[in-house]
Amino acid sequence: MSWIDGPLLGFDTETTGVDPLRDRIVTVALVHRDASGTRPQTWLVDPGVEIPAAASSVHGITTEHARAHGRRPVEVLEEVATELAKAFSAGTPVVAFNACYDLTLVEAELRRHGLPTVADRVGGPLAPVIDPLVLDREHDRYRKGKRTLGVMCELYGVTPADGGLHSADVDVVATLDVLAALVARFPAIGRTDLESLHAAQVAGHRRWAQRFNEWRAGKGFEGPGASLEWPVLDSAT
Numbered sequence: 001m002s003w004i005d006g007p008l009l010g011f012d013t014e015t016t017g018v019d020p021l022r023d024r025i026v027t028v029a030l031v032h033r034d035a036s037g038t039r040p041q042t043w044l045v046d047p048g049v050e051i052p053a054a055a056s057s058v059h060g061i062t063t064e065h066a067r068a069h070g071r072r073p074v075e076v077l078e079e080v081a082t083e084l085a086k087a088f089s090a091g092t093p094v095v096a097f098n099a100c101y102d103l104t105l106v107e108a109e110l111r112r113h114g115l116p117t118v119a120d121r122v123g124g125p126l127a128p129v130i131d132p133l134v135l136d137r138e139h140d141r142y143r144k145g146k147r148t149l150g151v152m153c154e155l156y157g158v159t160p161a162d163g164g165l166h167s168a169d170v171d172v173v174a175t176l177d178v179l180a181a182l183v184a185r186f187p188a189i190g191r192t193d194l195e196s197l198h199a200a201q202v203a204g205h206r207r208w209a210q211r212f213n214e215w216r217a218g219k220g221f222e223g224p225g226a227s228l229e230w231p232v233l234d235s236a237t
Contacts, residue, residue: 002183002190003093003193003197004179004180004183005035006033007032007035007092008032008092008093008095008130008176008179009031009032009083009092009095009099009183010030010031010032010033010094010095010096010173010176011027011028011029011030011031011094011095011096011102011105011172012096012097012168012169012171012172013105014026014027014055014059014061014106015055016047016049016051016055017054017055017190020100020101020102020104021105021233023047024048024073025045025062025073025076025077025106025109026044026051026055026059026066026070027042027045027059027167027168028042028076028168029043029167029171029172030080030084030172031169031173031191038173038176040172040173042169042170043071043079043080044069044071045070045071045072045076045173045204046066046070047073048073049198050063051063055107059094059167059168060167070167073109073113074113075113077086077109077110077113080193081115081117081118081121082124082206084118085118087120088122088126088127088128088187089122091128091194093129093130093194094129094130095124095129095130095132095172095173095176096172096175097131097132097175097178098231099131099134099230100131100205100230100231103118103129103232104201104233106118107119107188111143116144119232125157125232126231126232127195127198127231128195128197128198129198129201129231130179130201132175132178132199134145134201134204134205134208134230135179135182135201136152137204137205137208138201138204138207138208139182139185139189140186149178153174153177153178156177156182158178158181160171160173161174186208201231202230202231205228205230206228208226209227209228210228212225213225213226
């Protein structure tokens, strides 16, 4: 029996922007998947700041809607952190697409609101984490084109619920389905124990980031490039 058979905890956020250290959570989804089925939990947050129009155009949540219907960040963060810590402490894999963004965001938000981070709660690094983006980059390294969740859904034959992505719960279920298809295509992933798989992703992400940054430098692009850290930016811990 492989870890892919569960239990798994899928995780995703929708936010006010693209900077995990500065932007705020707007929605969160946790999706529990095991032999008994798939069970989503969702939260809507009033982030306490304006939600830019560009962000609202992606996830559909406006400032007005969040203020009218969202809960206080400190309440949601406590509940979400408790669930994540429970999974990590039990050795249940937390599955997230581009996991470093969402985990860094949550840790930064917890610190911002004076709450213990998930790492504080588990007493160590966040593991095991499984990131289909990292695995796909490593196992299908030479495939050309983008590697967004939407592209990977099409590639791996996954049809998102409700006809589209960018709702946190829909994205999580799609991520779990992509992971299952990825393991079916590359069976060695499913045969790898979770500790080794986590370590392989740390190393695999570092290799990808180094290659990406070398490519950027060769093209003369400015800016910091990709972080070598995974699954959480060190500055968030």
